Amino acid sequence: xxxxxxxxxxxxxxxxxxxxxxxxxxxxxxxxxxxxxxxxxxxxxxxxxxxxxxxxxxxxxxxxxxxxxxxxxxxxxxxxxxxxxxxxxxxxxxxxxxxxxxxxxxxxxxxxxxxxxxxxxxxxxxxxxxxxxxxxxxxxxxxxxxxxx
Numbered sequence: 001x002x003x004x005x006x007x008x009x010x011x012x013x014x015x016x017x018x019x020x021x022x023x024x025x026x027x028x029x030x031x032x033x034x035x036x037x038x039x040x041x042x043x044x045x046x047x048x049x050x051x052x053x054x055x056x057x058x059x060x061x062x063x064x065x066x067x068x069x070x071x072x073x074x075x076x077x078x079x080x081x082x083x084x085x086x087x088x089x090x091x092x093x094x095x096x097x098x099x100x101x102x103x104x105x106x107x108x109x110x111x112x113x114x115x116x117x118x119x120x121x122x123x124x125x126x127x128x129x130x131x132x133x134x135x136x137x138x139x140x141x142x143x144x145x146x147x148x149x
Contacts, residue, residue, distance in 0.1 A: 038141075051125055055129055100123040102116055
């Protein structure tokens with residue numbers, strides 16, 4: 001049996017399509033949750049409190065109420081810091097490193113110009129913080145207004 005070399009691996013269209021479908025479904029599910037319940041009342045993982053505290057300690061400079069600077073996040077230093085944070089959850093959070101769409105700003109809906117590709121734990125850390133700070137509550141409020149009219 002030969003060993004797998006990721007440097008020589010081909011991108012298979014079917015795998016890419018499956019990834020895209022799963023990513024879009026996850027994004028739609030997240031938005032639906034926020035439309036049906038205030039983010040400040042929502043739990044994304046069984047470890048939300050721990051993730052939130054760890055995130056605040058690890059990234060005190062990251063203001064989740066503002067736009068995320070993708071260049072800083074994906075810089076060499078940013079990648080290393082995030083990798084160390086993410087890998088702590090390898091045994092406790094399912095799909096902790098699966099690719100996921102992340103809204104750049106809590107003020108925006110999901111859209112091709114308002115999202116970046118992140119790993120699941122980056123998504124959890126940032127969205128848990130946004131929820132706890134009430135930054136996603138507007139989504140529920142807007143959905144309720146639409147339902148009422």
